[in-house]
Amino acid sequence: MNGADILDLYRYNGWANERITSSVLTLSREAFTRHLGGSYPTIRDAFSHIVSVEWVWLERWAGTSPTAAPVWAASTEPALLAEHLRDVDARRYQFLAGLSADALDARVSFVYLSGAAAAHRLQDLLVHVANHSTYHRGQVSSMLRQVGTAPPSTDFIVYRRETSTEGA
Secondary structure, three states: OOHHHHHHHHHHHHHHHHHHHHHHOOOOHHHHHOOOOOOOOOHHHHHHHHHHHHHHHHHHHOOOOOOOOOHHHHOOOHHHHHHHHHHHHHHHHHHHHOOOHHHHHOEEEEEOOOOOEEEEEHHHHHHHHHHHHHHHHHHHHHHHHHOOOOOOOOOHHHHHHHHOOOOO
16 A cells, blocks of 8 residues: 555545444443443444544554553543544544555554563555454444444445546
C-alpha cells in the first residue's frame, strides 16, 4: 500500500465510524447499555472499544505506549465517546497526511496494554486497525438490530458510491 491508499482507507474508516456513531447517538440510555451478550455485552462496550482502541493505536504510532485504556472510555455518555472518536479521526488524518513511503515501511515498536513488547511495519498496523474497527462496527450493527434500530450500511462499496466524484 502507498500513502494515497492508506489515506483512502482511513477516509473510509472515518466515514463508516461516523455512520455508526450517528446511529448510536439516537439510542436511549437503556438501549445503549442493555446487556445483549457477547464479548462486548452492550452497545456502549463495543462502541467504546472501537473508540479507545483507535486512540491507543494513534498514541502508539505517535511514539507513546499507553498502559491502559483512557479514563473516558468508561463513559456511559455516547456523545462523549463520539467526541473522542472524532478527535482521534482528525488527529490521525493529520498524522497520515505527513507520512512518507519510508515511514509506512518503518517498524514501529510499542508495548501492548498487557505489557508485552512488539514491533511491526507501520503500514501493517494501519491496515490492522482499520480492519479491527470494521469487525467491531459489524458487532455494533448486529446489536443495533437487537435493540430495534436499523443499522446504517458501512460497506466499502456504499462509501465509494456516496463519495465518488466519477459518478455512480
